[in-house]
Amino acid sequence: MYQYDQYDQAMVDTRVAEFRDQTARRLDGRISEEAFRPLRLMNGLYLQLHAYMLRVAIPYGTLSGAQMRLLGDIADKYDRGYGHFTTRQNIQYNWIKLSEAPDILADLATVEMHAIQTSGNCIRNISADQYAGAAADEITDPRPYAELLRQWSSFHPEFCALPRKFKFAVIGSETDRAAMRLHDIGIQIVRNAAGELGCAFYVGGGMGRTPMIAPLINAFVPLDQLITYSEACLRVYNRYGRRDNKYKARIKILVHELGKDEYTRQVEAEFAHLLTQNIEPPLAEFARIKAFFADPAFDPAAPDAMPNGDPAFLRWVKANTAAHKARGYAIAVISLKPAGGIPGDASADQIRTMADLARDYSFDEARVTHTQNIVLPHVRKADLFALWQKLVDADLATANLDSIGDIIACPGLDYCSLANARSIPVAQRISEKFAAPVRQDAIGELKLKISGCINACGHHHAGHIGILGVDRKGVENYQLSLGGSEGADCSLGTITGPGFSEDGIVTAVEQVTEVYLAQKQGEERFLDTYRRIGMAPFKEAIYG
Amino acid sequence: MVEPQLRFRDDAPVDSPAIGLADFTAGSNVAAVRIEAGEDARLLLPHLASLRLVEIVFPAFTDGRGMSAARVLREAGYAGELRAVGAVLVDQLAAMRRCGFDAFAPAKPLDAKDAEAALARWGIVYQSAADGVRPIWALRHAAAG
Numbered sequence: 308m309y310q311y312d313q314y315d316q317a318m319v320d321t322r323v324a325e326f327r328d329q330t331a332r333r334l335d336g337r338i339s340e341e342a343f344r345p346l347r348l349m350n351g352l353y354l355q356l357h358a359y360m361l362r363v364a365i366p367y368g369t370l371s372g373a374q375m376r377l378l379g380d381i382a383d384k385y386d387r388g389y390g391h392f393t394t395r396q397n398i399q400y401n402w403i404k405l406s407e408a409p410d411i412l413a414d415l416a417t418v419e420m421h422a423i424q425t426s427g428n429c430i431r432n433i434s435a436d437q438y439a440g441a442a443a444d445e446i447t448d449p450r451p452y453a454e455l456l457r458q459w460s461s462f463h464p465e466f467c468a469l470p471r472k473f474k475f476a477v478i479g480s481e482t483d484r485a486a487m488r489l490h491d492i493g494i495q496i497v498r499n500a501a502g503e504l505g506c507a508f509y510v511g512g513g514m515g516r517t518p519m520i521a522p523l524i525n526a527f528v529p530l531d532q533l534i535t536y537s538e539a540c541l542r543v544y545n546r547y548g549r550r551d552n553k554y555k556a557r558i559k560i561l562v563h564e565l566g567k568d569e570y571t572r573q574v575e576a577e578f579a580h581l582l583t584q585n586i587e588p589p590l591a592e593f594a595r596i597k598a599f600f601a602d603p604a605f606d607p608a609a610p611d612a613m614p615n616g617d618p619a620f621l622r623w624v625k626a627n628t629a630a631h632k633a634r635g636y637a638i639a640v641i642s643l644k645p646a647g648g649i650p651g652d653a654s655a656d657q658i659r660t661m662a663d664l665a666r667d668y669s670f671d672e673a674r675v676t677h678t679q680n681i682v683l684p685h686v687r688k689a690d691l692f693a694l695w696q697k698l699v700d701a702d703l704a705t706a707n708l709d710s711i712g713d714i715i716a717c718p719g720l721d722y723c724s725l726a727n728a729r730s731i732p733v734a735q736r737i738s739e740k741f742a743a744p745v746r747q748d749a750i751g752e753l754k755l756k757i758s759g760c761i762n763a764c765g766h767h768h769a770g771h772i773g774i775l776g777v778d779r780k781g782v783e784n785y786q787l788s789l790g791g792s793e794g795a796d797c798s799l800g801t802i803t804g805p806g807f808s809e810d811g812i813v814t815a816v817e818q819v820t821e822v823y824l825a826q827k828q829g830e831e832r833f834l835d836t837y838r839r840i841g842m843a844p845f846k847e848a849i850y851g
Numbered sequence: 852m853v854e855p856q857l858r859f860r861d862d863a864p865v866d867s868p869a870i871g872l873a874d875f876t877a878g879s880n881v882a883a884v885r886i887e888a889g890e891d892a893r894l895l896l897p898h899l900a901s902l903r904l905v906e907i908v909f910p911a912f913t914d915g916r917g918m919s920a921a922r923v924l925r926e927a928g929y930a931g932e933l934r935a936v937g938a939v940l941v942d943q944l945a946a947m948r949r950c951g952f953d954a955f956a957p958a959k960p961l962d963a964k965d966a967e968a969a970l971a972r973w974g975i976v977y978q979s980a981a982d983g984v985r986p987i988w989a990l991r992h993a994a995a996g
């Protein structure tokens with residue numbers, strides 16, 4: 308894992324002092340709320356329906372055990388004993404006092420953490436493949452690139468008042484586990500014909516009210532031009548992105564309105580100019596960062612056989628582990644989606660338990676996924692049973708990864724001031740309805756995603772089944788869409804038709820799964836069946 | 852003419868008012884020009900040698916276009932005064948200095964003490980910009996390079 312040197316530490320310490328000073332000036336009235344808003348947002352502090360919400364950055368979703376433990380302690384000390392892991396691989400606390408926010412930042416800084424640029428119209432926390440450094444299908448670990456981008460984008464003076472927020476995702480595998488093309492910039496590390504590594508840039512993706520899949524604008528940016536190219540992409544956006552309408556301000560609209568070719572032409576011109584400015588860190592800096600992400604000391608003698616035993620354990624292994632690149636190891640995923648629970652929520656005790664498990668079973672490392680679960684990236688297969696038993700004790704052994712119970716849901720009307728409808732209760736009801744293992748297993752892979760408004764924080768466009776909360780004459784109403792996907796076969800869902808009440812949407816989801824089970828051929832997943840038979844049979848079942 | 856509240860230059864300020872970009876590029880030869888947000892700072896590039904003051908207007912503190920405009924001018928070698936005008940707040944001063952501004956004419960005067968503290972706060976930086984400060988990566992590899 309990356310470790311701070313004195314410079315990185317000085318940056319977060321300075322930020323704590325600066326925010327303490329800004330907060331003091333706000334509290335004594337020297338700064339108006341209007342002027343304070345962008346300052347606190349740059350530091351992840353939102354004013355929600357009931358209290359302040361603080362979003363803590365977890366760069367590319369990677370945490371040490373000590374960092375994870377502190378997140379649990381913060382939940383106890385400053386919140387009501389819970390943390391909420393988000394779709395941006397971060398964690399949020401929903402019950403924060405403004406006056407205590409600087410103290411939380413100071414606590415975070417003791418374990419090399421911060422809340423820098425977790426909201427606001429700036430470059431946000433860089434996300435990456437949650438299986439980075441562990442996946443069997445990886446070309447290279449994307450996190451050194453993400454860390455290089457993190458440092459470049461932190462307090463970037465030119466890009467601190469962009470038209471709108473800006474999100475990067477970086478992957479280093481063919482399989483896209485990070486919804487890379489649904490980001491403002493998605494970077495895929497690729498190898499060219501000469502065998503060199505470089506970056507494919509996809510620019511202008513995003514969800515929200517106008518979902519778009521990012522087009523490829525440059526298939527190979529050499530590694531030692533990554534920062535310069537990113538700067539060119541951002542400068543064109545900062546200068547020409549729309550500022551007249553908040554809903555048209557994301558880069559996807561600029562790329563769409565200019566056209567991919569014209570946007571690319573402008574970026575290339577800016578890039579050619581910026582190459583003369585020597586803004587690129589030397590490759591030695593990349594090498595320095597990369598050294599932190601070297602493989603842990605895998606045991607070459609670790610037994611490769613999958614352990615046998617309890618059927619409940621085997622079910623968990625099947626659902627919640629993935630192939631690791633090292634023989635004798637597995638990637639284990641802790642589901643934060645118990646039936647009837649709040650997706651992504653964990654209690655302070657659970658967070659500390661996960662910290663211990665990371666230390667004891669995974670080389671002191673954990674990851675947050677954009678699907679709001681926690682990954683232990685490097686677990687010896689021989690340890691899986693012991694790990695599972697501890698997860699059972701902590702109510703963390705739900706075996707439902709990528710199944711209908713593994714729902715992504717945004718905070719919705721329970722917390723969010725922008726919401727049209729509640730997301731959490733709908734997720735709870737659906738996960739309860741499908742809780743029976745037999746039923747869940749019969750349905751197999753089915754990604755269900757819920758957003759409480761058109762801002763799409765719950766990624767509903769990319770759900771095999773997507774649910775969007777809307778306001779219909781003051782009453783909460785839910786739109787259903789089918790056929791979205793976020794992976795390499797990225798697609799956007801299609802709305803089925805008129806919306807539903809809360810009861811109605813749960814029934815409709817059930818009807819959709821019944822159509823699938825009746826029509827499924829061979830090993831087809833829900834998405835495959837939908838793509839083969841189209842919308843009509845589903846519509847008929849729901850509305851007919 | 853807008854008087855700057857803060858100015859970090861030793862030369863004498865230009866005493867004529869800045870004119871708009873359209874008038875300037877139409878053929879005026881004054882030494883001071885004003886760019887509104889959304890106007891292309893690159894239109895000034897052929898004239899940099901004759902310019903001594905460029906005012907860049909910030910219509911709202913959430914509008915960062917002027918940051919890019921400033922860097923574009925500095926990167927092209929402009930060495931005259933670069934003045935941020937309008938919605939300039941204390942907590943933006945440091946970033947504006949990094950983008951190449953060396954004078955500030957905020958619509959609402961800034962608290963002098965707060966401004967001084969804000970400008971002194973950031974001793975080190977992660978990226979290169981227009982202020983010539985060596986970024987952290989350069990400090991890290993100073994010995995090697």
Ligand code: SF4
Pocket residue numbers: 717718719720723724725726727758759760761762763764765
């Ligand atoms: S999708 Fe809407 S309701 Fe849900 S968190 Fe985002 S802004 Fe709030």
